[in-house]
Amino acid sequence: MTRFQMENNGEQIKKFVFGKQNTTEPAEKLEIVIPELLLPGYSFYTWPSAPILAWFLWERRLSLINKRVLELGAGTALPGILAAKCGAHVTLSDCTTLPKTLQHIQRCCRLNGLAPGKDIEVIGLTWGLFLDQIFQLGPVDLILGSDIFYDPSVFEEILVTVSFLLEANPQAKFLFAYQERSADWCIETLLKKWNLSCNKPSQAMSSPGAATAFARGVQKLFIGNLPWTVSTKELQGYFSKFGHVQSSNVIYDKTTGLSRGYGFIVFSTRDGYANATNKPYHTLEGRLLDVQPAAS
């Protein structure tokens, strides 16, 4: 990815180029133009996390096709615009009380050939509040946040909103990039409070930001005593009766390829986990399963 910059009537235009520089193949290259305003306020500037998150998405662009994407605190919306350009159905959001920011997001869209209301949606969405707009949102597959953890006083409001959205969309993930501003900042306890879990930062990412994904309510079960013939798919099939299964795994011996007779189930929701653990016993192919909370 490279970037170019030019001045224009107090406006600074940045051009971000993804993919191969000298290719004529349009699918291999994408240019996004972001106008930045010399105004006070954080939302008119493209912070370092944005190109990182955008690049992360670009690397996975084929998986974005027809995905429903919501960007929170979009600002100049580089990641969301990229997702839209790669075939996702994108809604960009920023604080309802910042009309200038929302206008600017629309301008960013238009400069990239995306008509707001037609090719892309721009809405006001305030973190931590449950106003009409959050209920009017359709289903979402991916929630994006670029550098939205910049002020600890609003961390909980962000996570309340994210938690609500992930509860409504159990298959969805929240992907964000952040800039480390203080070693003291921590969202660990808030994640627990709002039943969120976070996987390790992607190995692919490096400073200054890191992309990290959240999933709602990861509740992991260890499943023992599995019949040797039960596969990951069958395990998932059985436990899906209790709720949406986020992941299912049967562990196989590396050398023999045979099942080791145990596996793991992760539910997307607390309900699924509760339904499964409340059942006094589980059987699969006539065998009594050993179902217990996973150790780690």
Add this chain to the structure above:
DNA sequence: GTTGAGCGTT
């Protein structure tokens, strides 16, 4: 070609 306590993988 086996087995029946055990907490892995991307």
